[in-house]
Amino acid sequence: MKSFEQVLGLEDSATREKFVAACQDIFRSPSGRIVMAHLCAARHPMSFPRGETTDDTMVANGQREVVATLFRCSQTQITL
Numbered sequence: 001m002k003s004f005e006q007v008l009g010l011e012d013s014a015t016r017e018k019f020v021a022a023c024q025d026i027f028r029s030p031s032g033r034i035v036m037a038h039l040c041a042a043r044h045p046m047s048f049p050r051g052e053t054t055d056d057t058m059v060a061n062g063q064r065e066v067v068a069t070l071f072r073c074s075q076t077q078i079t080l
Helices: 013-027 030-042 054-074
Strands: none
Touching (some): 013 030, 013 054
């Protein structure tokens, strides 16, 4: 199974660069920070949601992966 980032085509460096730039533009704005806070409250990237059924759990985990991708792509790059 492909990761969500693979489904988005982010393995291609040009596509990833454009997507990351768009995420940074959106989620660095005051409104974008509010939206990201709501997304993280609903499906925090570091949590593992458990649903009432296996299907509910799988759906919630997929939603978490989407939030994690948006969060990761909205951050500035840190180099050491």
